[in-house]
Amino acid sequence: MLNVENTIERIREIIDDDNVSQLQEVLDDYHSADLAEIFENIKPEERIVCFKNIDEDKAAEMLEYLSPQLQVELLGDIDEETASRIISKLPHDSAADVLGDMEDNESETYLDKLPHKFSEEVRELLTYNEETAGGLMTPKMMTVNDDMTVKEVLSSIRVQAQEDNMELYYIYVVDKQQHLLGVVSLRNLLTSPINQTIENIMITDIVKLHIDDYQDYIADVFMKYQYNALPVVDLYNRLKGIITWDDVQDIVEEETTEEIYTSSGIATGNVDEDEILTGSIFKAIQARTPWLFITLIGEFIAVHVGHKFEGTLQLLPVAAIFMPLLAGLGGNIGTQSITLIVRGLSTGELTLNSAAKHILREMTIGLLIGTFFGCLTAIVTWGWRNNLYLGAVVGVSMLINMTIATVIGTFTPFALKKFRIDPAIASGPVIATTIDVLGLIVYLSMVTFCLLKIN
Amino acid sequence: MLNVENTIERIREIIDDDNVSQLQEVLDDYHSADLAEIFENIKPEERIVCFKNIDEDKAAEMLEYLSPQLQVELLGDIDEETASRIISKLPHDSAADVLGDMEDNESETYLDKLPHKFSEEVRELLTYNEETAGGLMTPKMMTVNDDMTVKEVLSSIRVQAQEDNMELYYIYVVDKQQHLLGVVSLRNLLTSPINQTIENIMITDIVKLHIDDYQDYIADVFMKYQYNALPVVDLYNRLKGIITWDDVQDIVEEETTEEIYTSSGIATGNVDEDEILTGSIFKAIQARTPWLFITLIGEFIAVHVGHKFEGTLQLLPVAAIFMPLLAGLGGNIGTQSITLIVRGLSTGELTLNSAAKHILREMTIGLLIGTFFGCLTAIVTWGWRNNLYLGAVVGVSMLINMTIATVIGTFTPFALKKFRIDPAIASGPVIATTIDVLGLIVYLSMVTFCLLKIN
Numbered sequence: 001m002l003n004v005e006n007t008i009e010r011i012r013e014i015i016d017d018d019n020v021s022q023l024q025e026v027l028d029d030y031h032s033a034d035l036a037e038i039f040e041n042i043k044p045e046e047r048i049v050c051f052k053n054i055d056e057d058k059a060a061e062m063l064e065y066l067s068p069q070l071q072v073e074l075l076g077d078i079d080e081e082t083a084s085r086i087i088s089k090l091p092h093d094s095a096a097d098v099l100g101d102m103e104d105n106e107s108e109t110y111l112d113k114l115p116h117k118f119s120e121e122v123r124e125l126l127t128y129n130e131e132t133a134g135g136l137m138t139p140k141m142m143t144v145n146d147d148m149t150v151k152e153v154l155s156s157i158r159v160q161a162q163e164d165n166m167e168l169y170y171i172y173v174v175d176k177q178q179h180l181l182g183v184v185s186l187r188n189l190l191t192s193p194i195n196q197t198i199e200n201i202m203i204t205d206i207v208k209l210h211i212d213d214y215q216d217y218i219a220d221v222f223m224k225y226q227y228n229a230l231p232v233v234d235l236y237n238r239l240k241g242i243i244t245w246d247d248v249q250d251i252v253e254e255e256t257t258e259e260i261y262t263s264s265g266i267a268t269g270n271v272d273e274d275e276i277l278t279g280s281i282f283k284a285i286q287a288r289t290p291w292l293f294i295t296l297i298g299e300f301i302a303v304h305v306g307h308k309f310e311g312t313l314q315l316l317p318v319a320a321i322f323m324p325l326l327a328g329l330g331g332n333i334g335t336q337s338i339t340l341i342v343r344g345l346s347t348g349e350l351t352l353n354s355a356a357k358h359i360l361r362e363m364t365i366g367l368l369i370g371t372f373f374g375c376l377t378a379i380v381t382w383g384w385r386n387n388l389y390l391g392a393v394v395g396v397s398m399l400i401n402m403t404i405a406t407v408i409g410t411f412t413p414f415a416l417k418k419f420r421i422d423p424a425i426a427s428g429p430v431i432a433t434t435i436d437v438l439g440l441i442v443y444l445s446m447v448t449f450c451l452l453k454i455n
Numbered sequence: 456m457l458n459v460e461n462t463i464e465r466i467r468e469i470i471d472d473d474n475v476s477q478l479q480e481v482l483d484d485y486h487s488a489d490l491a492e493i494f495e496n497i498k499p500e501e502r503i504v505c506f507k508n509i510d511e512d513k514a515a516e517m518l519e520y521l522s523p524q525l526q527v528e529l530l531g532d533i534d535e536e537t538a539s540r541i542i543s544k545l546p547h548d549s550a551a552d553v554l555g556d557m558e559d560n561e562s563e564t565y566l567d568k569l570p571h572k573f574s575e576e577v578r579e580l581l582t583y584n585e586e587t588a589g590g591l592m593t594p595k596m597m598t599v600n601d602d603m604t605v606k607e608v609l610s611s612i613r614v615q616a617q618e619d620n621m622e623l624y625y626i627y628v629v630d631k632q633q634h635l636l637g638v639v640s641l642r643n644l645l646t647s648p649i650n651q652t653i654e655n656i657m658i659t660d661i662v663k664l665h666i667d668d669y670q671d672y673i674a675d676v677f678m679k680y681q682y683n684a685l686p687v688v689d690l691y692n693r694l695k696g697i698i699t700w701d702d703v704q705d706i707v708e709e710e711t712t713e714e715i716y717t718s719s720g721i722a723t724g725n726v727d728e729d730e731i732l733t734g735s736i737f738k739a740i741q742a743r744t745p746w747l748f749i750t751l752i753g754e755f756i757a758v759h760v761g762h763k764f765e766g767t768l769q770l771l772p773v774a775a776i777f778m779p780l781l782a783g784l785g786g787n788i789g790t791q792s793i794t795l796i797v798r799g800l801s802t803g804e805l806t807l808n809s810a811a812k813h814i815l816r817e818m819t820i821g822l823l824i825g826t827f828f829g830c831l832t833a834i835v836t837w838g839w840r841n842n843l844y845l846g847a848v849v850g851v852s853m854l855i856n857m858t859i860a861t862v863i864g865t866f867t868p869f870a871l872k873k874f875r876i877d878p879a880i881a882s883g884p885v886i887a888t889t890i891d892v893l894g895l896i897v898y899l900s901m902v903t904f905c906l907l908k909i910n
Contacts, residue, residue, distance in 0.1 A: 318762075336743050
């Protein structure tokens with residue numbers, strides 16, 4: 001792939017030399033995906049210079065690889081006529097995405113300048129929620145009737161598909177009212193006798209999406225059936241558009257990001273993922289505070305536990321200095337367990353059926369690792385403080401702590417899944433706090449009942 | 456999509472009734488991806504009964520959707536002749552994957568029974584590392600010469616593509632020695648004049664993979680350029696096979712899992728992800744212990760810090776009970792920052808260029824959230840213990856702690872990225888421990904120098 005840093009340096013030099021024809025030539029040489037990567041990494045003022053010096057077809061191709069913000073920014077930097085022409089070269093779904101991200105009056109200006117038919121079709125797409133099939137699909141696909149022959153279809157493709165922006169993966173068979181009857185793959189079309197009618201070669205068990213389906217469901221369907229493109233129909237089974245696998249890539253990445261964020265206690269419910277990372281600080285705080293607040297309450301319970309044992313800490317202050325050690329390792333091994341189970345449930349590698357088996361498995365792992373780390377801690381502590389009993393109490397607490405942590409870390413995601421709550425919500429914050437509280441109770445009780453009695 | 460639970464119940468009843476013909480009929484009705492989902496969720500003995508009752512074409516299609524373990528298990532449960540026939544219906548890359556996951560003598564048995572040409576081709580695939588392009592590709596693709604006309608190519612497709620297992624996305628143009636010269640999309644082929652020569656319509660700026668490329672690189676190329684299929688060439692630019700986007704789905708999922716595991720301190724270097732979750736307990740321990748051990752060392756530093764302040768704790772034991780509160784919230788907000796930055800770097804939304812901006816942004820967020828939580832904690836502590844000074848010390852420590860945590864959580868991934876180390880390694884364990892240690896120093900110093908002096 002491209003060496004971005006070297007490329008940018010080269011382009012920067014050409015811009016500094018003000019050598020327009022060389023700049024055009026160099027930019028024209030790159031694949032539009034490479035151009036997009038370059039654009040993401042140069043300064044805004046350089047971006048404008050470059051954007052004005054690529055031809056409009058390439059500009060449209062490149063825009064598709066860029067983030068919505070950058071798309072809107074770049075189009076706003078050039079004159080409206082050129083921008084409209086570039087937008088009209090985008091596939092319908094991409095055009096709708098760009099226009100949907102603009103201010104209303106801005107997008108209206110462009111829509112008025114676009115070719116009438118294109119503009120009407122894009123306007124329809126804009127009426128759908130952008131997280132549903134309607135908002136993701138493109139209305140351009142190859143449709144034929146079921147009484148046509150392979151030969152007729154092939155010549156029809158020659159006409160229809162030459163139209164700009166047509167995606168060509170499958171041929172969709174519809175009746176006069178656009179009801180979806182069947183699907184023919186290009187491969188099937190190309191290898192069937194040319195006088196065969198479409199009705200005889202089409203598949204009628206169609207995997208299809210409904211126009212109101214949400215994007216997480218759409219991603220699941222694509223991941224499961226692994227088609228390149230899927231048809232989208234309305235309530236009456238009328239074909240409205242298609243969604244292609246490259247649209248789904250972005251959804252999958254977005255869903256994964258959401259899963260990872262949720263696991264670390266970043267609430268994605270009311271705030272868009274992009275905004276949390278790069279948007280207003282207020283939005284970021286809104287996403288981050290809720291789980292922190294729950295942690296605060298949980299940790300105050302830990303403080304309360306500590307308070308109950310204040311007498312012990314007064315008599316044996318050295319006990320306090322081992323608290324972070326126990327909390328740290330318990331939290332750590334617990335997080336490992338949660339991560340494994342949440343991810344396994346998310347990829348489908350784990351199902352509820354195996355819950356008991358996995359809780360047992362993690363408990364065994366917790367016991368074994370806990371024994372090892374418990375012994376290690378006991379020996380180090382004993383050697384350092386020259387106090388066998390203290391060593392034993394810290395070591396046994398470590399063992400119990402780590403085992404409890406694995407069990408809670410495994411049990412909780414399964415339990416949430418059982419009650420149809422997103423298991424990712426379990427993770428990090430709440431469980432770490434729970435483990436903190438339980439660990440503290442175990443340790444301080446042991447100190448109180450074993451150590452104080454002996455001393 | 457399928458309601459798996461209801462379906463399984465229905466199938467279970469049919470099996471119990473011993474109604475073979477009904478079972479065949481019902482199973483035949485499902486899409487092979489649905490069958491795979493059903494197979495993943497029924498008991499092993501039911502699986503065998505069902506597997507013996509689907510026809511061989513469907514069995515082959517379904518196998519492709521299953522995990523390697525299940526594939527090997529199912530094939531081992533039926534007679535070798537049938538198993539060989541099913542394997543011979545798989546695409547070459549899938550056949551190689553299945554055979555590669557078997558014991559050597561077992562796969563040899565099948566290879567000997569397979570059609571000679573197929574067996575030879577699969578044997579060649581088995582010589583490649585399964586994480587490289589060679590191990591992922593299928594050697595079946597449509598190749599043509601550059602002097603053929605569109606018409607000749609179309610009739611050639613009719614012959615070549617009818618051969619089983621041929622993927623048909625693009626037409627690859629090669630010379631007599633199989634050197635890759637160009638690529639023609641099916642759409643381009645179908646819309647070009649039929650007497651045009653291929654040379655005139657092929658694209659020669661080809662995005663291609665090398666046979667030794669590793670899967671993470673391959674996934675990056677697919678994600679960037681968003682093609683359905685990419686050609687794989689050897690050192691001399693000879694076309695060896697193609698990789699299709701559905702092969703890449705699995706890689707992306709695997710890479711994401713690896714990233715998530717690494718972030719939670721599960722070492723994926725020497726142990727396969729699958730094995731950590733479901734393999735031998737020994738392997739799981741091997742993956743989980745290293746970072747726990749580093750945490751142990753880190754937390755012993757925390758113990759040492761505590762030890763330095765033992766005098767303080769002796770005079771003011773109540774100070775100890777706030778330690779978990781501070782560590783909990785610091786760790787939590789720090790983890791949020793790490794997660795955001797590591798994920799941003801991984802999706803490409805963040806680059807090193809924006810490091811300074813983001814460190815500042817996170818610091819501001821840390822200061823604001825820290826001030827809020829600091830005040831809250833101070834007020835609660837003051838009210839509860841009726842000690843304004845204690846409240847103030849705990850509150851100010853909270854503020855400093857949370858701010859430090861965001862800065863460390865943001866800075867570390869960027870720094871690792873700068874030195875070309877996987878930023879994911881930074882996460883969870885090490886940083887949480889660092890924050891623990893620094894937080895303890897801040898808090899106990901404040902207790903010592905402010906609180907003890909006042910009392």
